Amino acid sequence: MQKRLEAMEKIEARFHVDWPGFSLEVDCVLPDRGVTALFGPSGSGKTTLLRCIAGLERARKGFLSFKGEIWQDDTTWLPTHKRPLGYVFQEASLFPHLTALGNLRYGIKRATTEHKVSLDQAVELLGIGHLLDRKTDRLSGGERQRVAIARALAVSPRLLLMDEPLAALDLKRKQEILPYLERLHDELEIPVLYVSHSPDEVARLADHLVAMEEGRVVASGPLIETLARIDLPIRLGEDIGVVLDAVVGERDEAWHLARMDFPGGSLWTRDMGNVVGRKVRVRVLARDVSVTRKHQAQTSIQNILPGRVSAIANDEHPGLALVRIQVGASVLIARLAKRAVAALEVSPGQEIWVQVKTVALLE
Amino acid sequence: MLLSDSDLEAIWLTVKLASIVTAILLLVGTPIAWWLVRSRSWWKGPIGAVVALPLVLPPSVLGFYLLLVMGPDGPVGHLTRVLGVGPLPFTFWGLVLASVFYSLPFMVQPLQNAFEAIGDRPLEVAATLRASPLDAFFSVVLPLARPGFLTAGIMTFAHTVGEFGVVLMIGGNLPGITRVVSVQIYDHVEALEYAQAHRLAAVMLIFAFLVLLALYAWRPNAKKA
Numbered sequence: 001m002q003k004r005l006e007a008m009e010k011i012e013a014r015f016h017v018d019w020p021g022f023s024l025e026v027d028c029v030l031p032d033r034g035v036t037a038l039f040g041p042s043g044s045g046k047t048t049l050l051r052c053i054a055g056l057e058r059a060r061k062g063f064l065s066f067k068g069e070i071w072q073d074d075t076t077w078l079p080t081h082k083r084p085l086g087y088v089f090q091e092a093s094l095f096p097h098l099t100a101l102g103n104l105r106y107g108i109k110r111a112t113t114e115h116k117v118s119l120d121q122a123v124e125l126l127g128i129g130h131l132l133d134r135k136t137d138r139l140s141g142g143e144r145q146r147v148a149i150a151r152a153l154a155v156s157p158r159l160l161l162m163d164e165p166l167a168a169l170d171l172k173r174k175q176e177i178l179p180y181l182e183r184l185h186d187e188l189e190i191p192v193l194y195v196s197h198s199p200d201e202v203a204r205l206a207d208h209l210v211a212m213e214e215g216r217v218v219a220s221g222p223l224i225e226t227l228a229r230i231d232l233p234i235r236l237g238e239d240i241g242v243v244l245d246a247v248v249g250e251r252d253e254a255w256h257l258a259r260m261d262f263p264g265g266s267l268w269t270r271d272m273g274n275v276v277g278r279k280v281r282v283r284v285l286a287r288d289v290s291v292t293r294k295h296q297a298q299t300s301i302q303n304i305l306p307g308r309v310s311a312i313a314n315d316e317h318p319g320l321a322l323v324r325i326q327v328g329a330s331v332l333i334a335r336l337a338k339r340a341v342a343a344l345e346v347s348p349g350q351e352i353w354v355q356v357k358t359v360a361l362l363e
Numbered sequence: 364m365l366l367s368d369s370d371l372e373a374i375w376l377t378v379k380l381a382s383i384v385t386a387i388l389l390l391v392g393t394p395i396a397w398w399l400v401r402s403r404s405w406w407k408g409p410i411g412a413v414v415a416l417p418l419v420l421p422p423s424v425l426g427f428y429l430l431l432v433m434g435p436d437g438p439v440g441h442l443t444r445v446l447g448v449g450p451l452p453f454t455f456w457g458l459v460l461a462s463v464f465y466s467l468p469f470m471v472q473p474l475q476n477a478f479e480a481i482g483d484r485p486l487e488v489a490a491t492l493r494a495s496p497l498d499a500f501f502s503v504v505l506p507l508a509r510p511g512f513l514t515a516g517i518m519t520f521a522h523t524v525g526e527f528g529v530v531l532m533i534g535g536n537l538p539g540i541t542r543v544v545s546v547q548i549y550d551h552v553e554a555l556e557y558a559q560a561h562r563l564a565a566v567m568l569i570f571a572f573l574v575l576l577a578l579y580a581w582r583p584n585a586k587k588a
Contacts, residue, residue: 079495081494081495
């Protein structure tokens with residue numbers, strides 16, 4: 001990974017921040033494409049890292065280069081308004097003295113970069129055409145955040161920074177905005193740094209994962225690879241599991257099921273109406289995966305796959321183990337009781353049957 | 364006519380003085396208030412205290428010092444002599460200068476509160492939308508602080524209209540030059556012209572009430588915005 005990034009363009013960030021009761025010590029290389037999730041519990045420094053990258057916080061010692069341009073080093077400091085970025089805050093933070101359209105135009109008027117994203121495109125992408133004439137206090141929380149995202153996009157940023165843009169919203173509003181964020185991901189080629197503490201958002205949106213804890217980066221890599229690690233030093237609890245990129249292979253209309261083909265196998269899920277051939281992302285949580293030595297015929301489990309155990313590790317609870325299983329070119333993780341691991345004599349290298357109870361379609 | 368010509372002259376002079384002082388203080392007080400809110404300098408405390416001094420200092424004390432500073436031996440007096448504009452005490456512009464100092468906190472403090480209420484976020488947003496700090500001040504801070512400017516302007520104007528002690532110390536009592544309404548009323552009372560004093564005092568009372576009414580009636584609106 002590191003080597004490939006060396007050849008490609010990249011974002012290099014090194015920051016040292018020392019505040020009373022908090023320190024940030026980061027040295028990381030981020031890809032210049034796709035969505036990179038900065039993930040960790042609150043207080044882990046992910047927002048501070050984002051603010052350092054935006055120039056809203058000035059680390060006394062720091063280095064930041066964006067695709068080869070130095071934004072900060074010992075002698076250089078590019079102030080925020082000269083950095084070609086867009087920023088979405090946790091609260092929409094619209095200017096209350098302007099209408100929705102006025103907010104969008106504020107940045108457009110001042111942006112000097114060539115316009116890769118037009119106003120119309122940002123408006124269309126976020127579905128806010130009918131809101132433009134409204135005063136900001138006449139917008140709902142979800143609408144406000146959509147306007148804020150469009151406002152950040154309309155300056156045609158070369159880097160989009162998002163600080164938990166959904167955290168201040170209730171579940172319903174989140175569901176309202178997530179499809180728009182997925183469209184950003186699919187339709188724009190702007191690299192996004194996305195701060196989140198929600199494993200679900202990360203699994204849905206991210207391509208690359210940077211896990212943080214106590215002001216340090218504890219893991220960094222492509223999302224699918226990184227989530228498939230069982231030695232990940234972050235506590236995900238019930239959210240431990242893998243993400244698979246899949247394609248809808250077949251729809252069983254009689255039983256309302258759809259087959260998701262991933263590299264090395266396929267899984268049946270509820271049919272959510274996706275057409276055959278569509279790319280989707282599915283998530284399989286470790287707690288929903290069990291194993292058997294022999295292929296079980298008489299079971300309600302619909303997804304049974306052959307695999308090979310590649311590693312076993314301790315889970316947070318002393319009674320539980322995480323078992324990493326290679327299924328074709330992909331990896332699944334199973335959370336098993338250690339007693340079961342012992343009774344079944346599960347060990348690395350062993351051929352085993354994997355039973356998957358639930359598959360979440362991330363869409 | 365209820366008011367005599369000299370009364371009208373005093374009213375006109377008062378309005379002129381208060382308008383000029385308010386205009387000057389809008390220009391001078393705004394950067395001071397902004398600096399007091401944004402700065403992390405050690406000087407913030409002392410400067411803030413100096414700005415607030417006229418709130419607690421007797422006008423005679425302030426007037427006394429200003430008289431010394433503007434007098435022929437004071438630094439300002441020296442400067443005005445070099446510039447060839449003559450001494451400031453007992454002139455209209457001397458009165459303007461004194462009033463600027465005397466009314467300074469009435470401009471700076473409401474603005475300070477308004478700027479503080481805006482907080483960092485709108486400025487950060489403006490920066491991420493390519494606005495330089497100066498640009499952000501004019502395009503974001505000024506519109507958001509409008510209720511604060513209204514309050515500060517009204518307070519400054521009204522306070523300048525109502526001053527008396529500093530006027531006596533610096534301006535004296537020269538008709539058409541420094542004889543403002545408050546001094547005119549004082550003159551009427553001294554001369555036992557109670558009827559005239561009554562009329563002019565009533566004008567002041569109504570003015571003061573209307574100003575305060577305007578301020579308190581506007582406030583809820585300001586909050587909603």
